[in-house]
Amino acid sequence: MTEQLFVHGAEWTVKELFCYPNEFIYWSIQIVMYPYMTGLVAGAFVLSSLYHVFGQNDIKDMARFSLVFSLALLPVATMPLLMHLQQPLRAMEPLFTPHFTSAIAAFGIVFSTYAFIVLSEIWFVYRKYFVEQVAALKDQAGIGNAIKCRLYRILTIGAYDISDEAVAKDHRAVKILAGIGIPVACFLHGYAGFIFGSVKANALWMSPLMPVIFIMSAVVSGIALCMLTYIIIMEWQKFWAGRKSSATAEQIAGAEIDMITKTSKYLLGFLIAAITLELLDLIFRGYTAMKSWDILRSVMYGKDFLNIFVLQYGLGNLVPFILLLMPRLTIRRAFVALCLVLFGVFMMRWNVVIGGQAFSLSFAGYMHYHLPIIPHNLETYKEGLFGALTVAATPFVLFWAINKVVPSLKSTN
Amino acid sequence: MKNHVLRPLWVVIALIVTVLLVRKVMVPADFGVHGRNFTYGFHRLGAIDDWKAFPVKYRGREVCAECHEDKTAENASGKHRIIQCENCHGPVMNHPENPEALPIDRSRALCLRCHTSLPYPTSKRGNLPAIDPNDHNPDAVCSECHNPHNPDL
Amino acid sequence: MSCSRRNFLKTALSGSIAASLPLTMFRFLSPAQVQAATESKSDTRWGFLVDTTKCVGCGFCVKACKLENEVPYDAPVTRTWVERYVVTKDGKTHIDSPKGGRDGFVARHEDEDPNAEITKAFFVPKLCNQCENPACVQVCPVGATFQTGDGVVLVDRTWCIGCGYCVMACPYGVRFFHPEHKVAEKCTFCYHRISKGMKTACVQACPFGAREIGNLKDPNDPVTKTIMTERVAVLKDEYGTKPQVFYIGLDTNVR
Numbered sequence: 140m141t142e143q144l145f146v147h148g149a150e151w152t153v154k155e156l157f158c159y160p161n162e163f164i165y166w167s168i169q170i171v172m173y174p175y176m177t178g179l180v181a182g183a184f185v186l187s188s189l190y191h192v193f194g195q196n197d198i199k200d201m202a203r204f205s206l207v208f209s210l211a212l213l214p215v216a217t218m219p220l221l222m223h224l225q226q227p228l229r230a231m232e233p234l235f236t237p238h239f240t241s242a243i244a245a246f247g248i249v250f251s252t253y254a255f256i257v258l259s260e261i262w263f264v265y266r267k268y269f270v271e272q273v274a275a276l277k278d279q280a281g282i283g284n285a286i287k288c289r290l291y292r293i294l295t296i297g298a299y300d301i302s303d304e305a306v307a308k309d310h311r312a313v314k315i316l317a318g319i320g321i322p323v324a325c326f327l328h329g330y331a332g333f334i335f336g337s338v339k340a341n342a343l344w345m346s347p348l349m350p351v352i353f354i355m356s357a358v359v360s361g362i363a364l365c366m367l368t369y370i371i372i373m374e375w376q377k378f379w380a381g382r383k384s385s386a387t388a389e390q391i392a393g394a395e396i397d398m399i400t401k402t403s404k405y406l407l408g409f410l411i412a413a414i415t416l417e418l419l420d421l422i423f424r425g426y427t428a429m430k431s432w433d434i435l436r437s438v439m440y441g442k443d444f445l446n447i448f449v450l451q452y453g454l455g456n457l458v459p460f461i462l463l464l465m466p467r468l469t470i471r472r473a474f475v476a477l478c479l480v481l482f483g484v485f486m487m488r489w490n491v492v493i494g495g496q497a498f499s500l501s502f503a504g505y506m507h508y509h510l511p512i513i514p515h516n517l518e519t520y521k522e523g524l525f526g527a528l529t530v531a532a533t534p535f536v537l538f539w540a541i542n543k544v545v546p547s548l549k550s551t552n
Numbered sequence: 553m554k555n556h557v558l559r560p561l562w563v564v565i566a567l568i569v570t571v572l573l574v575r576k577v578m579v580p581a582d583f584g585v586h587g588r589n590f591t592y593g594f595h596r597l598g599a600i601d602d603w604k605a606f607p608v609k610y611r612g613r614e615v616c617a618e619c620h621e622d623k624t625a626e627n628a629s630g631k632h633r634i635i636q637c638e639n640c641h642g643p644v645m646n647h648p649e650n651p652e653a654l655p656i657d658r659s660r661a662l663c664l665r666c667h668t669s670l671p672y673p674t675s676k677r678g679n680l681p682a683i684d685p686n687d688h689n690p691d692a693v694c695s696e697c698h699n700p701h702n703p704d705l
Numbered sequence: 706m707s708c709s710r711r712n713f714l715k716t717a718l719s720g721s722i723a724a725s726l727p728l729t730m731f732r733f734l735s736p737a738q739v740q741a742a743t744e745s746k747s748d749t750r751w752g753f754l755v756d757t758t759k760c761v762g763c764g765f766c767v768k769a770c771k772l773e774n775e776v777p778y779d780a781p782v783t784r785t786w787v788e789r790y791v792v793t794k795d796g797k798t799h800i801d802s803p804k805g806g807r808d809g810f811v812a813r814h815e816d817e818d819p820n821a822e823i824t825k826a827f828f829v830p831k832l833c834n835q836c837e838n839p840a841c842v843q844v845c846p847v848g849a850t851f852q853t854g855d856g857v858v859l860v861d862r863t864w865c866i867g868c869g870y871c872v873m874a875c876p877y878g879v880r881f882f883h884p885e886h887k888v889a890e891k892c893t894f895c896y897h898r899i900s901k902g903m904k905t906a907c908v909q910a911c912p913f914g915a916r917e918i919g920n921l922k923d924p925n926d927p928v929t930k931t932i933m934t935e936r937v938a939v940l941k942d943e944y945g946t947k948p949q950v951f952y953i954g955l956d957t958n959v960r
Contacts, residue, residue, distance in 0.1 A: 144780045145871075149884040156960070157800035159831075159878035160786045164870045225867020232847040232866050235575045238584055240591045243846035245872055251567075252736040259560035266556075296563065298556030305556065312557050312756075339840060339944055396849035500878045501960035503800055587852050592842050595851035599861035606897035608905045610775045634912040639765045643772050654806040664910075665763040665809030672791075672826035675809075676913065685811070 182361010342431030455483015630702030833892035834948030
């Protein structure tokens with residue numbers, strides 16, 4: 140071998156028995172991250188819409204927070220795709236020449252539509268705040284204030300009317316946008332499920348239930364992440380408030396556990412729906428026992444048993460289910476349960492994406508995935524542990540930055 | 553300040569127009585439906601000609617016969633006449649125009665592709681004259697004893 | 706209040722129109738384009754015939770393919786390959802394809818018990834089936850892979866974004882990423898050769914005539930005649946892709 144050849148997939152795939160020569164695990168960790176991140180976006184948005192559309196007043200504070208958080212997650216949903224593409228510079232082509240018979244083609248359009256909805260909704264929620272900021276900063280000295288003032292001026296898009304009538308219009312617009320947003324968010328994620336469910340060549344993926352399963356688990360993970368972040372932020376505020384006066388800290392704690400208890404009910408509902416559908420899919424495959432069942436069974440009950448039944452269903456679904464259902468929920472218990480829920484949904488994505496490539500198209504061999512840990516070139520960084528961690532960390536950085544401009548954590552009462 | 557509610561929409565429309573303008577510049581003019589239908593024939597027409605222009609490397613024994621008639625004639629009368637010259641001598645590419653010697657593969661591995669003994673009763677492979685490469689003069693080059701152009705065992 | 710409701714309805718309506726606007730703009734084509742597409746009925750439909758009973762597993766086809774089509778010789782990916790099936794009396798089937806069969810089969814299957822009696826053994830060459838309904842083309846998000854008028858599926862190397870969806874969608878595992886061009890790569894039936902009236906590199910290299918290419922729309926073509934008169938089969942027809950590579954002597958063990 141004279142030159143260093145990089146065959147995509149060969150680095151992290153180990154074959155067993157007979158696989159076709161060109162078969163590798165082409166879709167690796169970043170394609171696990173992609174539906175995971177998209178799911179978090181969709182879930183966070185659905186949670187915020189519960190308040191805006193259905194008037195669930197009990198989660199009002201959470202709604203604002205999760206709306207802004209879903210904006211922070213939004214660019215991150217595209218990151219795994221960019222890191223995965225072999226030709227990232229051509230990433231705009233799905234917008235230029237969309238081939239609509241492909242499930243991926245609509246991504247640019249659906250995703251942009253969704254981004255516009257989220258952005259406009261945030262604009263309507265915070266427009267009054269922007270205008271107030273402009274007014275407050277206008278006469279202040281200093282370059283920092285001038286830049287800030289300019290930024291808020293741009294953010295108002297020239298709409299300075301904050302009369303009661305205008306603000307009432309804003310509220311109506313938020314409601315409508317949130318209403319349109321729910322189906323779009325579900326579509327965005329359901330269609331991520333369709334990407335997999337429509338691949339007829341893959342025995343594990345091909346299922347009409349796939350989009351619905353994806354939506355349900357997306358909402359589960361989105362709600363869980365919002366609750367988790369909310370807990371962390373509230374604990375932080377409690378910690379600082381506690382140094383000043385214990386009364387404020389107790390007040391925060393009371394509001395926090397109240398919020399978490401209420402939100403966890405929604406979480407449990409979606410969790411039940413997700414598990415039911417997944418089990419239905421599994422039972423159906425076993426009962427119909429098509430040609431592919433032999434190899435699927437050997438993967439699910441054999442090679443991937445730990446990943447599927449112990450980590451995903453056991454640790455990721457059953458344990459948090461019990462933890463959340465037990466009476467007198469505490470913050471600590473909720474925290475553990477939410478971490479496990481997030482882990483469970485991640486394992487579900489992993490078991491779909493990686494599990495779907497764990498067996499050969501020949502049904503006569505297996506492929507094992509070895510996640511590249513220490514990167515030794517760009518490819519093993521992008522499609523390795525550190526690439527995935529980069530993707531996972533970005534929304535928090537973005538949220539921190541966005542929160543500087545759009546304060547989402549100030550309690551409204 | 554008639555109606556500020558539509559402002560985000562104008563921003564969106566401006567963005568869509570921008571994308572459409574960029575698209576106009578970026579997408580080749582011959583991109584469209586050229587084959588059966590949108591599902592199977594949506595592409596850049598020039599891509600077909602790109603593939604047609606791909607260089608040919610294996611040019612067949614007729615090209616070899618133009619200069620090396622002695623060898624091709626010898627080969628044509630023997631059992632190895634079914635094997636193309638280029639299978640052992642490598643692809644012709646632009647060899648006649650640029651007459652450098654083609655590398656001749658004299659390795660045992662080349663002959664063993666067909667002549668390793670494999671006990672396959674229902675396969676044509678089982679009927680070919682074959683040896684066990686570990687027993688049959690393991691250090692010798694096959695062409696020392698066998699004429700590859702016209703072998704007579 | 707009713708005034709603002711009307712405004713919101715207008716917003717919602719124009720919003721949905723704006724959302725559907727790009728779709729319509731991308732989707733519909735000028736009448737001239739549609740006409741051009743429907744009128745160019747080709748009198749050629751390339752098809753392939755593999756006679757597995759003739760194959761001895763020499764692997765010259767794989768070697769020729771890799772050199773002809775500039776697929777890196779030592780990379781573990783290949784446009785065409787040869788599989789070996791060894792069925793022993795104990796009912797076991799051993800399948801392998803070392804290096805895609807590029808260097809032939811010069812040893813027995815490594816998992817095979819040397820004392821087990823072989824009841825049957827054969828070689829099966831594989832290549833792109835140039836399906837009539839190619840799943841790989843259907844799923845390409847950008848129109849970088851397509852079916853030509855004469856039925857060959859090609860990849861536009863200047864337009865492929867390298868998402869890998871086509872690789873996933875092919876039930877036959879013929880697609881991979883080209884190690885140098887970093888785009889989807891597949892068998893083209895040597896489009897540069899067949900469009901000049903030549904045979905594909907693999908057909909030309911095969912000493913035993915196990916591989917043949919022909920025009921399925923020409924009733925006098927020897928390949929077409931064989932397909933019409935002999936009992937032939939295709940691989941994995943359950944996927945509905947209508948493969949156009951026909952096999953003589955397929956076995957139930959062939960995957």
